Amino acid sequence: MADKEPEGLKMKREIGLIGGIAFVSGTMIGSGIFMSPQFVLAYVGSAGASLVIWALTGVVAMLAALCYTELGTIIPESGGDFIYILRIYGSCPAFFTAITFILVVRPFGIAAMAISIAEYISAPFYPDCHPPLIVVKCAAAVAILLVSLINVLNVRVAIRIQVIFLVAKVLALTFIVIGGIVEVFRSSSVLVENLRVENAFKGAQYSLSTLGMAFYQGLWSYAGWYNLNYVTEELQRPEVNLPRAVVIAISLVTGLYLLVNVSYLTVMTPKELMSSSAVAVTWGNKVLGSWGWIMSVAAALSAFGSLNGTFFSGGRVCFVAAREGHMPDILAMAHVHRLTPSPALIFTTIVSLIVLIPGDFQSIVNYFSFTAWFFYAITLSGLIYLKVKKPELPRPYKVPIVLPILVLIAAIFLVLAPIIDTPQIEYLYVSLFILSGAIIYVPFIHYKLCPGLLTKLTVFLQLFLEVAPAEKNL
Template sequence: MENQPEGLKIKREIGLIGAISLVSGTMIGSGIFMSPQFVLSYVGSPGACLLVWALSGVVAMFAALCYTELGTIFTESGGEYIYILRTYGSFPAFFAAIHLIVLSKPFGLAAISISISEYALTPFFPGCAPPWMVVKCAAAGAILLVATVNCLNVRLAIRVQVVFLLAKVLSLSIIVIGGIVAVAQDSRIFMDNLRVENSFVGTETSVSTFGMAFYQGLWAFAGWYNLNFVTEELKRPEVNLPRAIVIGVSLVTVLYLLVNLSFLSVMTPSELISSNAVAVTWGNKVLGSWGWIMAVAAALSSFGSLNGSLFVTGRIIFVAAREGHLPDILSMAHVHRLTPSPSLIFTAAIALVVLMSGDFETIVNYASFAAWFFIGITVSGVIYLRIKKPDLPRPYKVFILLPVVAIAASIFFVLAPILDNPRLEYLYVALALLSGIIIYIPFIHYKLWPGLLTKLTMFLQLFLEVAPAQKNV
């Protein structure tokens, strides 16, 4: 170990355009093409559906601005993991790492890959859903392809992100413009869905159903936090972090509302809810024989989101290992490519395991349940640090009411699904997190690492051509 190279660092390769692409590109993905039917099915009316989408954008913006303040205080990569570590200490940070590495991020990658394969396969199975095994095999192929790109080159991964962001914005713009043309030609469906006296008819009023609707809506906004996970690779983070967050989240919120209005301009609520691929159903109605284009556009959009999400998740594992919460091999970077290839390979492996275990809706709901618990803890750090460490340098300072609203929203999202419809699966998620105590006490707190792990680390270093990387702050 003494002969390891000194000074190996991850480079700052991400400028403002790349940062906006990473934020917007990971937000615009599977969610807007998969979640609209689920949001509407939970709340029961077009008016309530649009309200959920608008409020989801507001909540995402508030939470993102809170993360921005923390990201300009702690300029290390790692996002909420590093913020909890620096604010509250090692023990809660370890559970944040377990949540991100075992639950939230792999579940997210699996859900996105499923949406890619479902849309990509739709033109080959007209009139019926693709076979589930075929869907999962194609999803696994997408994960492996993205992992390979990310392991090869950071710039290549970012270029993929920028290109696919342009493709996403173009495809969503087609949906928005198509909706406007459809309303101009025949506004009956649009008016029936959104007429004041009709738009909220049939709205579900239970706390649980609204909580589940927000899970699906906020899933489409998932990605607002991703830039915080790669701060060490961001040029001028004190300037580009807040700019990218505000521009990216605002752009996506407006696009999502317009896209949902477009869906409701050509589809009745029952048609939207029953659709397996809402963009394809919309395309068949508006574009006719060219409707297959929307299947391709949705698959490409989800692929860009998968690329950005895996890029970020690999960095979380990389940082957690560097802080001593995971094996050392995961904190290393390739000696020539300067990519955290061990953590990326590990991320892809976990995502493949999760992929085999569930469907899109189930994966999203359980991942969101745990995610908002830790988002609430992270955002509370803004208030805690304002009280305990008021003299910390803060290049960006958020209005104090925003973290209060974000914390209240987090509490609602955690409790809402289990208040009037408790399910054992949420207990299983909580137990999966708590099981981390079994690992933390002997291996992290007392550092009882077996000698076998040291030998395995040395072998993998040579095999993967990786070495320890220093912080880039």
């Protein structure tokens, strides 16, 4: 009788329903709700229009997440957009997806969150001015390195941190909501004035560009609705827990975001809100007085939890792409004892630190959103294709075909609106960067040209990092 082959390393299914809810909502509730309200309001120009944007972006996030849930049950593999595009459209478009998410989308998201953490941490030390750029960048780099260390060392610790920080940030947002309710009953509240019929939509701007940019900022605050699709192989009973976690988490977050924005408008005029560099701190200074610094701490902790969730899922994109032969083999390996994809996480850390050097929060968010929604549109078109051409595929969870069609239309709008209305050369640079991936794809992926030096480097890093190839966990 032949001996069985030794079983390879596999990622453990450590994420249950609570962990899933924590990863979705914990990543969504991050820097966005503390940083983006002033930008949304600045783009659309009125308090009423900004609240409409926050509600609509919540609906878009929910519908998109439900569509991705069906994809996650049809293709129960980790990797999110990359693995879906690979299985539906093939290797070439999947490679461009991988290279974009690994070198642009995920690092840009991580860098933006780290900058927001740094700005809130440093705000109490510079009450009368913006903190120096070098201080913000150094603090952001420390935040990235700390999250990287946590995720490299232990999956369970990363999950526990996500749950703990979720509780902390929900409490912080609930405090802001309660503070706003208290202010409503005070004569000093400006909410009634801000939302009076004649004032609510006064000065609203409805151009394609301003609406597109406002949606970018709003959807940035909901970024994370797709998180569980990147770690499906580590989720317990994904056919049950994936849809449940998504619906519970996004409903919770949307309700909180609307109430928090109303609370901001109870104590600030639209002009004050737009001029604020850290809206939660401004709110805290007005409501809590000398204790306003508490909001800086709460916002920083919230963004840290979101950074942890983004980093957790972002490393898996790199890991899965390498496992499918679209990145160097070393990135498809896991630590032999900790069972974490440490090479992929270390690589993600390095790229994020490089992106951090030249970037600022607002531009990073805009380019992140433009690039991400381009590939979300491709993924959603893939779901429509599967529904029409392969209805026989097993689907533990199914949405009506009208949902992916609606979200696809929204995604196309988000990609094209800013370009058509006010084209900027930066969008061309991002597009050229994505297309430049062909220089790598043709020789190294399509024709499998792999110099011996790369093999020797892989062996060296494998021994140095104590890693081994990991198998799919299906």
